[in-house]
Amino acid sequence: MNSSIKNALTFSTVEPSGGLRAAMDKGRAEIIAEVRASGIRGRGGAGFPTSVKWNLAAAAKSDRKFVVCNADEGEPGTFKDRVILSEYAGLVFDGMTIAAYAIGATTGILYLRAEYTYLREHLEKVLAERRAKGLLGQGVCGKDDFELDIQIRMGAGAYICGEETALIESMEGQRGEPRNRPPFPVDTGFTGRPTAVNNVETLAWVACIFARGADWFKSVGTGKSAGLKLFSVSGDCKAPGVYEFPMGITVASLLEAVGGQDAKAVQIGGASGYCVPAGEFTRTIAYEDIATGGSIIVIGRERDMLKVAENFMEFFADESCGQCTPCRLGNGKLLEGIHLLQQGRCSMQYLRELCSLGETMQLASKCGLGQSSPNALLSIVKHFQSEIMGRIPAAAAAARE
Amino acid sequence: MLITDRERLRDDIAGWAGRYGRERSSLLPILQEIQKKYRRVSDHAMQIVADLLGIHPIEVYGVASFYSFLSLTRQGKYVIRLCRTISCDMAGKESVAQQLRNDLGIGFGQTTPDGMFTLEWANCLGMCDQGPAMLVNDKVYTQVTPQQVNDIIEQCRRAVSVFATHNKEH
Numbered sequence: 001m002n003s004s005i006k007n008a009l010t011f012s013t014v015e016p017s018g019g020l021r022a023a024m025d026k027g028r029a030e031i032i033a034e035v036r037a038s039g040i041r042g043r044g045g046a047g048f049p050t051s052v053k054w055n056l057a058a059a060a061k062s063d064r065k066f067v068v069c070n071a072d073e074g075e076p077g078t079f080k081d082r083v084i085l086s087e088y089a090g091l092v093f094d095g096m097t098i099a100a101y102a103i104g105a106t107t108g109i110l111y112l113r114a115e116y117t118y119l120r121e122h123l124e125k126v127l128a129e130r131r132a133k134g135l136l137g138q139g140v141c142g143k144d145d146f147e148l149d150i151q152i153r154m155g156a157g158a159y160i161c162g163e164e165t166a167l168i169e170s171m172e173g174q175r176g177e178p179r180n181r182p183p184f185p186v187d188t189g190f191t192g193r194p195t196a197v198n199n200v201e202t203l204a205w206v207a208c209i210f211a212r213g214a215d216w217f218k219s220v221g222t223g224k225s226a227g228l229k230l231f232s233v234s235g236d237c238k239a240p241g242v243y244e245f246p247m248g249i250t251v252a253s254l255l256e257a258v259g260g261q262d263a264k265a266v267q268i269g270g271a272s273g274y275c276v277p278a279g280e281f282t283r284t285i286a287y288e289d290i291a292t293g294g295s296i297i298v299i300g301r302e303r304d305m306l307k308v309a310e311n312f313m314e315f316f317a318d319e320s321c322g323q324c325t326p327c328r329l330g331n332g333k334l335l336e337g338i339h340l341l342q343q344g345r346c347s348m349q350y351l352r353e354l355c356s357l358g359e360t361m362q363l364a365s366k367c368g369l370g371q372s373s374p375n376a377l378l379s380i381v382k383h384f385q386s387e388i389m390g391r392i393p394a395a396a397a398a399a400r401e
Numbered sequence: 402m403l404i405t406d407r408e409r410l411r412d413d414i415a416g417w418a419g420r421y422g423r424e425r426s427s428l429l430p431i432l433q434e435i436q437k438k439y440r441r442v443s444d445h446a447m448q449i450v451a452d453l454l455g456i457h458p459i460e461v462y463g464v465a466s467f468y469s470f471l472s473l474t475r476q477g478k479y480v481i482r483l484c485r486t487i488s489c490d491m492a493g494k495e496s497v498a499q500q501l502r503n504d505l506g507i508g509f510g511q512t513t514p515d516g517m518f519t520l521e522w523a524n525c526l527g528m529c530d531q532g533p534a535m536l537v538n539d540k541v542y543t544q545v546t547p548q549q550v551n552d553i554i555e556q557c558r559r560a561v562s563v564f565a566t567h568n569k570e571h
């Protein structure tokens with residue numbers, strides 16, 4: 001396995017447990033205020049302000065609270081959480097510990113996807129060292145009123161368990177089927193108790209924010225999208241791997257840095273994201289323009305966009321939890337439609353119907369999976385219509401071989 | 402199944418239930434232990450788990466059938482999971498897939514008759530910058546070429562024959 005890291009990461013310059021110790025000198029409210037001042041929003045994809053989540057969890061009354069680190073990283077094209085967990089686990093646990101202190105949780109749980117079982121031994125070792133150093137257990141960092149342990153729970157191979165309520169269902173021993181929201185996990189989470197679920201990267205940045213200061217974080221990025229972000233870059237480019245860039249970077253500058261200038265499109269945000277055509281490469285990657293958890297898939301000139309759409313749709317048809325009708329049936333219908341297009345047998349009328357089905361799924365599905373699974377196809381239909389319509393059946397068959 | 406096998410299964414599951422607790426939230430860890438040791442979650446195992454946790458067996462079935470790393474049918478000693486998602490697809494996963502079919506003599510979703518290998522597709526394994534990626538049990542292989550497929554399979558075979566001489570298989 002080669003190293004995936006391609007440019008200098010801030011994580012390698014921040015001293016482990018430095019941020020934690022700085023945070024422990026502050027009061028609970030002060031910690032949340034510092035997180036708010038940094039402007040950090042969730043790095044898992046949805047971009048929810050971290051301080052708002054923590055405030056709600058802190059305000060909730062309960063005999064017990066939980067902090068969960070979402071390490072289910074299953075979005076096609078993302079692998080930065082794997083890199084963070086292998087190289088900078090200390091920062092992630094620092095972030096979890098700061099979160100636990102701020103909201104009053106006594107148990108932290110890292111939900112690790114089954115595909116990353118090979119990381120478990122290393123993570124358990126890091127946790128054992130922390131227990132030995134007094135960074136976990138009774139009186140964390142010498143604070144008598146703060147007790148915390150962190151456990152690891154393994155996933156069992158289901159993309160949908162990255163969705164935070166499905167993740168909680170899974171930890172409770174249920175099928176990974178998303179819940180209706182509200183109530184939100186910050187109020188009714190694991191075993192009905194207030195639970196703050198955060199992405200691996202979010203927690204690592206929190207540790208950096210306390211080591212370097214909220215102002216440092218806030219000074220990078222754009223007004224609505226503060227700070228730095230890791231990107232997982234794969235596909236048709238010279239140097240795929242993990243990169244750190246400021247939020248608000250344009251697609252074009254990112255492509256230049258990774259050696260993918262010739263791309264005809266870039267899929268941003270994984271299978272559930274948005275397919276950006278070359279004409280839109282001046283757009284920015286930020287919450288106010290193209291939001292993403294950091295998956296960047298570069299699609300070269302010679303690629304068949306329908307094959308890309310087919311691969312994504314197969315993924316969703318396979319990973320839908322099947323709980324609600326628009327998503328359970330819709331993904332299969334869209335996939336059939338893609339096959340018709342490949343065979344050159346799709347009328348314009350039918351293509352319009354498929355698009356309107358996609359829009360219905362976006363509106364009527366229960367969770368983010370069904371709400372976003374039509375995105376890639378819809379953006380490909382919009383930007384690459386001349387490429388996908390009027391295929392000659394035999395040529396299409398050969399292309400599918 | 403022999404009586405002694407049933408007893409062994411029951412003892413194992415009782416041990417795991419003791420370790421993880423008899424709460425509903427222990428269900429997944431217990432099923433994962435069963436999968437690891439017995440390479441499947443059988444009807445019988447589901448019944449025992451249901452009894453111990455005080456839930457209906459259909460609840461256990463609902464969970465066991467939901468997750469792709471739990472299997473109702475017996476899997477091979479080595480489960481090979483090849484990533485079929487976009488970046489690995491663009492990196493040439495199809496020719497690796499074909500070589501796996503050829504060298505193992507089975508298709509995806511199948512197990513070799515000697516019970517050594519199960520071949521499965523996986524969705525994104527988080528190795529997209531180094532595709533095609535593949536898991537063999539818990540071990541990850543990256544930038545796999547069709548030429549390497551046979552070596553990887555042979556490594557597994559050798560590991561088992563060493564293991565078998567030291568530790569008689571049941």
Ligand SMILES: Cc1cc2nc3c(=O)[nH]c(=O)nc-3n(C[C@H](O)[C@H](O)[C@H](O)COP(=O)(O)O)c2cc1C
Pocket residue numbers: 041042043044045046047048050070071072073074075159160161162163164165197198199200202203367368369
């Ligand atoms: C289908 C689906 C899959 C998701 N997968 C992940 C994931 O693998 N990792 C993750 O951190 N968040 C994932 N999320 C987002 C989580 O629901 C949640 O918003 C996130 O963990 C919150 O952490 P953050 O605010 O720090 O980003 C997923 C959401 C959906 C709808």
Ligand code: SF4
Pocket residue numbers: 160177178319320321322323324325327328365366367368369370371
């Ligand atoms: S949208 Fe899809 S994944 Fe989400 S709850 Fe409905 S069926 Fe399940």
Ligand code: FES
Pocket residue numbers: 076077078484485486487488489490524525526527528529532534
């Ligand atoms: S696409 Fe194969 S590992 Fe991500």
